[in-house]
Amino acid sequence: MVKVEFLGPIQKPTLELEITNLNELPAILQADAEVNIWLESCAVALNDTLVSSLEAPLKDGDKISLLPPVCGG
Amino acid sequence: MVKVEFLGPIQKPTLELEITNLNELPAILQADAEVNIWLESCAVALNDTLVSSLEAPLKDGDKISLLPPVCGG
């Protein structure tokens, strides 16, 4: 089981999913209208490292994070 | 009479000269070997304003300053 957490302004509780590759995630998230509107502008991290590709095998306990647009300072 | 003052590291007392145009100054200063070595690297101010030309009539009491290379900070 992997966790998907939504950071910052995305008001959505953490999901727990049974997927084995990051490339399974788009279909699942796109099906949720409330989440779908954020996807175009979100970066993705796997275990707190930003990823540039969704081809990544997942193992039990992995954490995926969605990072919406930022504005520090 | 006008005054010519030497700023910063130029160890030279202020000169008092009877000249009526700034363009008379190079010949006078070039004749002083101790001053001459500074002329290539000095900026010139007339009454505390930097000048970009030596064609400037002088009146009694005017102050000319020589500013050698700078290094603030």
Added chain:
Amino acid sequence: MLNIYTGALKVPHILKEWYKEENSSNYGAYISFVGTVRSEDGIDGLSFDLYEPILYSWFHDWEEKAIKLGAKIKMAHSLGDVMLHESSYIAAVFSPKRRVALELIDEFVEDFKANAPIWKYDLKDNKRIYAKDRSTAISGSGLLAKG
């Protein structure tokens, strides 16, 4: 060094501590950037969320980059509410000579704005409103919108 503080930053104190910390490090230049909450659009203040694990690793990469240039970077940021005319952000660069510090502070602040995982909200009429229009998608965003 990255420090996160709840609420507004004590700017004079932080600038002083950083100056003292590096006093004997033989750096010739110390540049600091302070970000202060401006009164605009009728806001009462700003509020910040941040995601520490990625913020710290992002900052660590900058520390490494600075070291290669013989420099040092420090940063402080607020978490939670910061009211008008209070400060929420300080970044600083120490370097032996001025050019490295002048260039690095600019690059660092711009990358911070573009990529540090911090989210800003306007405090207005007792609401906390995501500053969407002023926010920037982190480079590489949009992966999940495809496929």
Added chain:
Amino acid sequence: MLNIYTGALKVPHILKEWYKEENSSNYGAYISFVGTVRSEDGIDGLSFDLYEPILYSWFHDWEEKAIKLGAKIKMAHSLGDVMLHESSYIAAVFSPKRRVALELIDEFVEDFKANAPIWKYDLKDNKRIYAKDRSTAISGSGLLAKG
């Protein structure tokens, strides 16, 4: 605002006073540059001469330039001796947004180095030696060397 101090600058105090002075001015960015005496070539410290009338008018031109950009510039400099690891120079820019401050501090510090009428001497073996090799001829120099 340009302040000249005899000897080393009290950096934390000056940075704090400037911050407080502009606290209600609604500037979002405050950048400061601090120059500190480095240990190199066996010097004990540095010493400075400055020519106030032209320094103040040079600074005034920068104040005007900053105002046109909606910004404010402040500067402090030492006169006389400043020893190792003490600071002799602070410049600061306040502006509503960050880009103006980041660009102006860089331009200002570079123009300061090139044109502000300040002369630097190394303090070494109880002598005060003009730092000729590190000095820059003010733009337009050399008029008197010609015919």
